[in-house]
Amino acid sequence: MLRSTFLGYKTATSALKVNQNHLDVVGQNISNINTKGYTRQRLDISSLSFNTGNMKFGTAGVIIGQGVEANGVSQYRDAFLDLRYRMETTKLGSESVQLEALTDLESVLDEIKMDKLDAQFSDLLTQLHSLTSIPSDPVLEGVVRTSAEILTQMLNDYSRDIETIYEQQLTYLKEGALVKVNQLTENIAKLNQQIKESNISGNPALELNDQRNMLIDELANYIDIEVDVIPLNIGGGKIVDEIVIRLGNTDFDLVNRNFSSEIKVNDVSKIIEINITTFEKDADGVVKDSDGNPTYNADQNITSTIKGGQIDGYLKFLNGKGEFATTDDKTAYEKVADVKGVQYYSNMLDTLAYKFADTMNELNKTANGDDKPLFQSRDGSDITARNIKIHDDWADATGSYITNTKETGHGDTSGAVDNILRMINAFNSDYEFTSKEGKGLFEGTFQEFLSYTTTKLNLQVADVEISHDTYTETQFHIDYARSSMSSVDLNEEGVNLLQYSKSYNAAARLMTTLDEMLETLINRMGV
Amino acid sequence: MRITTSMMSNKYIKNLNKSAYEMNKLSEKVDTGRKFSKGSEDPVSAIKAYKLRREYRTTMIYETNIRDVESFLTSAETNLTEIHNNMEKVYTSYLQGINGTMNAETRKIIAKELENLQGSILTSLNAKFEDRYVFGGTSKEVIPFTVDDSGNLFFKGLNVDDPNDKDALDALANDTINIDLGLGMTFTGTEPDATLNTDTVFDMSMSGIGFMGYGGTGDDPENLYNLIGKIKDELEKENFDYNEITKYIGKFEEQKNQVLVGITDIGAKTNYLDFLKTRNEDNQFNLNKKILDVEFEDPAEAIVNFKMQEYSYNAALSMGNKILQNSFIDFMK
Numbered sequence: 001m002l003r004s005t006f007l008g009y010k011t012a013t014s015a016l017k018v019n020q021n022h023l024d025v026v027g028q029n030i031s032n033i034n035t036k037g038y039t040r041q042r043l044d045i046s047s048l049s050f051n052t053g054n055m056k057f058g059t060a061g062v063i064i065g066q067g068v069e070a071n072g073v074s075q076y077r078d079a080f081l082d083l084r085y086r087m088e089t090t091k092l093g094s095e096s097v098q099l100e101a102l103t104d105l106e107s108v109l110d111e112i113k114m115d116k117l118d119a120q121f122s123d124l125l126t127q128l129h130s131l132t133s134i135p136s137d138p139v140l141e142g143v144v145r146t147s148a149e150i151l152t153q154m155l156n157d158y159s160r161d162i163e164t165i166y167e168q169q170l171t172y173l174k175e176g177a178l179v180k181v182n183q184l185t186e187n188i189a190k191l192n193q194q195i196k197e198s199n200i201s202g203n204p205a206l207e208l209n210d211q212r213n214m215l216i217d218e219l220a221n222y223i224d225i226e227v228d229v230i231p232l233n234i235g236g237g238k239i240v241d242e243i244v245i246r247l248g249n250t251d252f253d254l255v256n257r258n259f260s261s262e263i264k265v266n267d268v269s270k271i272i273e274i275n276i277t278t279f280e281k282d283a284d285g286v287v288k289d290s291d292g293n294p295t296y297n298a299d300q301n302i303t304s305t306i307k308g309g310q311i312d313g314y315l316k317f318l319n320g321k322g323e324f325a326t327t328d329d330k331t332a333y334e335k336v337a338d339v340k341g342v343q344y345y346s347n348m349l350d351t352l353a354y355k356f357a358d359t360m361n362e363l364n365k366t367a368n369g370d371d372k373p374l375f376q377s378r379d380g381s382d383i384t385a386r387n388i389k390i391h392d393d394w395a396d397a398t399g400s401y402i403t404n405t406k407e408t409g410h411g412d413t414s415g416a417v418d419n420i421l422r423m424i425n426a427f428n429s430d431y432e433f434t435s436k437e438g439k440g441l442f443e444g445t446f447q448e449f450l451s452y453t454t455t456k457l458n459l460q461v462a463d464v465e466i467s468h469d470t471y472t473e474t475q476f477h478i479d480y481a482r483s484s485m486s487s488v489d490l491n492e493e494g495v496n497l498l499q500y501s502k503s504y505n506a507a508a509r510l511m512t513t514l515d516e517m518l519e520t521l522i523n524r525m526g527v
Numbered sequence: 528m529r530i531t532t533s534m535m536s537n538k539y540i541k542n543l544n545k546s547a548y549e550m551n552k553l554s555e556k557v558d559t560g561r562k563f564s565k566g567s568e569d570p571v572s573a574i575k576a577y578k579l580r581r582e583y584r585t586t587m588i589y590e591t592n593i594r595d596v597e598s599f600l601t602s603a604e605t606n607l608t609e610i611h612n613n614m615e616k617v618y619t620s621y622l623q624g625i626n627g628t629m630n631a632e633t634r635k636i637i638a639k640e641l642e643n644l645q646g647s648i649l650t651s652l653n654a655k656f657e658d659r660y661v662f663g664g665t666s667k668e669v670i671p672f673t674v675d676d677s678g679n680l681f682f683k684g685l686n687v688d689d690p691n692d693k694d695a696l697d698a699l700a701n702d703t704i705n706i707d708l709g710l711g712m713t714f715t716g717t718e719p720d721a722t723l724n725t726d727t728v729f730d731m732s733m734s735g736i737g738f739m740g741y742g743g744t745g746d747d748p749e750n751l752y753n754l755i756g757k758i759k760d761e762l763e764k765e766n767f768d769y770n771e772i773t774k775y776i777g778k779f780e781e782q783k784n785q786v787l788v789g790i791t792d793i794g795a796k797t798n799y800l801d802f803l804k805t806r807n808e809d810n811q812f813n814l815n816k817k818i819l820d821v822e823f824e825d826p827a828e829a830i831v832n833f834k835m836q837e838y839s840y841n842a843a844l845s846m847g848n849k850i851l852q853n854s855f856i857d858f859m860k
Contacts (some may be wrong), residue, residue: 033533033634034533035601066670066839090759103567106565106566106567107565110566110567110573111563111577112558112561112564112565112566112573112576113561113565113820118581119580119584120576122580122581122584122585125584125588126584126587126588126591129591129592129707130591131586131600132592132706132707133592133595133596133706134657134658134659135667136667136668137658140544160782173608183548216609238706277786281707359718362718362719363718363719365719369719405665406719406771408697409665409699409702410662410683410684410685410695410698410699411666411669411671411683411684411699412665412666412668412671412683413665414663414665414666414668415659415663415665415666415667415669415704416661416665416702416704417704417705417706418723420707421705421707421712421723421728422721422723423666423712424707424712425712425713425714425721426718428712429714447581449578451574451577451578454566454573455570455574455577457564457567458565458566458567458570458573459567459570461565461566461567462567462568462570465567465689473792476541477674480534480537480538483531483533483537484529484530484531484534485529486530487531487532487533487534488528488532488857489530489531489532489535490531490854490855491532491855491856492531492855493856494854494855494856494859495855497859498859519698
């Protein structure tokens with residue numbers, strides 16, 4: 001076959017061009033070595049040959065290719081690693097929220113470093129003991145009263161602190177996590193649109209992909225998701241990928257192509273609910289969109305379907321009631337009885353306050369059985385840790401108020417101590433603690449019940465800490481593997497730099513050689 | 528596996544952070560001397576710690592209670608000895624009084640002396656310790672022992688030698704003032720009908736009528752104070768009859784021994800208290816030791832651990848420069 005005179009130039013040019021492209025990609029990689037979420041890029045190239053086969057005649061002579069061609073730029077990325085990374089991120093999100101919130105709660109109840117409620121119970125006991133040596137003494141009774149008052153105030157403080165933590169975490173959920181999720185889904189939807197448009201016009205939009213992947217990674221931290229990639233044939237043999245992000249194991253779309261749903265909190269009752277506003281879809285799962293405005297469905301409750309992410313962590317902490325869960329609670333939130341959150345611990349304290357006050361009030365009844373309560377609630381309702389206070393009658397009493405004896409002996413019995421012994425004994429007696437629904441919680445003394453509650457929380461924190469550490473470690477390893485595939489390495493880029501510049505030089509050399517050949521052929525031959 | 532620059536630095540940062548975290552934790556142990564500063568760091572030890580602390584606090588309570596009872600008994604002993612001394616004086620005076628050489632005038636003087644002794648005995652009977660009547664049982668507000676115009680002794684408003692009040696006096700004589708000294712106080716039954724198991728508490732009451740006697744009649748009293756009164760009356764009589772007085776002195780001597788018994792009783796109780804005190808102190812010591820074991824770190828060990836961690840932290844730091852130093856780029860020409 002006849003070779004055209006300037007054929008070599010074309011080959012050399014393609015080589016120069018492709019090597020220039022290579023160097024540009026290296027440049028892009030090195031530039032972005034520290035860019036968060038950046039995926040290492042490569043130039044996809046193939047060798048070029050314009051020779052077409054001829055069915056009629058055999059080809060004479062050798063056929064040589066005409067250079068190299070750059071087909072496009074692509075990323076080193078493994079979708080499976082992304083999937084695993086997001087799964088771990090989701091678990092980690094839930095645990096980290098719980099860990100933080102439970103640690104806050106622990107700092108209220110824990111008295112390892114500082115004597116608090118348990119010590120105050122012991123103090124009251126000490127004061128009652130001192131009353132056995134001088135019973136019915138207004139001064140000593142005053143000391144007992146002060147001790148009891150501090151005890152009630154501590155219970156109030158505990159309760160208030162717990163309430164504050166509850167409010168705080170609810171705010172984090174409402175104004176932090178939820179807002180963030182809605183922002184993320186909105187931005188992902190926008191990116192979907194941009195990427196699709198770019199893809200149609202032939203731009204791979206790798207940097208936008210990186211951005212979207214990062215947003216999806218982040219979204220996975222807040223809520224458990226499943227990402228579906230749906231290929232769309234845009235004609236001309238071209239296919240672009242569209243993305244739908246669903247709430248894990250459900251059909252609720254958080255993002256459907258260029259549309260995003262909105263999630264909100266419904267906190268009218270003590271069980272926090274999460275609702276989602278989705279849109280109407282056609283049979284293929286595409287959003288029905290006549291004029292850019294989809295039709296929205298009524299809000300749907302997804303509280304029980306959320307299985308991971310920070311939102312799950314918040315729900316568990318805010319809603320978890322353990323043994324205190326009622327049937328209604330279970331309808332609102334499936335996991336309510338399985339997890340112990342802030343409401344469990346505040347209910348435990350309430351149970352303690354109620355039982356303690358009730359027992360002491362009963363014991364302080366006079367010999368004739370007349371009421372002479374030591375404790376009451378602030379608002380007349382059942383006594384809780386929040387509303388317990390010493391009874392007004394006791395607070396206002398100027399003389400002796402504590403019933404020192406229940407024996408009806410002759411004459412002056414103000415020195416008898418039998419009933420004070422009963423009160424002392426109440427601190428050492430085992431009681432059955434039950435929830436309002438009558439579910440058994442614990443059997444033991446007041447202080448043991450308190451320790452039980454505290455150590456239950458201690459154990460839970462330790463437990464969450466372990467899973468948190470495990471997930472962090474796993475996540476790090478998956479990220480490590482992902483980095484191994486996707487991150488830029490200086491050594492590699494340095495070698496590439498050297499290699500491509502050498503190749504570039506070689507291509508230039510080819511050009512010079514061809515030039516010299518033509519010089520010989522045209523100017524010197526036959527002279 | 529392909530290792531990249533950022534992987535190396537990320538892992539390095541992670542490990543460095545871990546090392547710093549450990550060091551911080553260990554330095555906290557050195558600073559506070561505690562094995563753990565939150566329950567979640569060691570929940571099992573936390574459970575133990577709470578229990579041990581409670582037990583320790585209880586021993587503190589018992590320590591105070593034992594001391595209080597001890598002081599009470601000391602006071603009771605002093606007063607009882609005083610009463611006993613006065614009884615001896617009564618007896619001496621009596622011996623003087625019945626001496627045949629005495630005339631009515633001198634007997635009257637002796638009778639006056641007996642009356643004075645009666646007064647001091649009454650004072651001793653109404654002795655107070657920390658606001659509580661030592662021999663008054665459950666009395667605290669109202670003075671327990673009183674004397675009416677005709678010189679009869681009353682306890683809590685009851686004539687001690689009135690047969691009609693015998694049952695009430697029996698009950699009062701057996702009045703108890705129990706105190707929890709760590710004998711494992713328990714009640715039987717459930718409130719409000721629970722009854723105290725008296726063998727699990729310490730009874731600190733010293734019934735005045737117990738050792739003074741009660742339950743006689745106006746003419747034939749059992750009570751020491753009333754007996755002295757009778758003896759005094761006899762001595763005062765113009766026609767003093769030796770036979771009349773001897774029937775009282777017989778009873779007097781008999782009942783006087785009860786005072787002595789009371790004193791020995793206190794001695795026995797004090798010994799028992801000493802035993803309880805030692806036991807409680809041992810308990811306290813053991814609990815303290817256990818608390819130290821459970822909650823507190825051996826300082827030497829804590830410092831050694833910290834030093835080790837510091838060493839590995841420094842090693843990690845110096846590695847940083849080496850790891851993050853060179854790449855191929857640095858050797859390119």
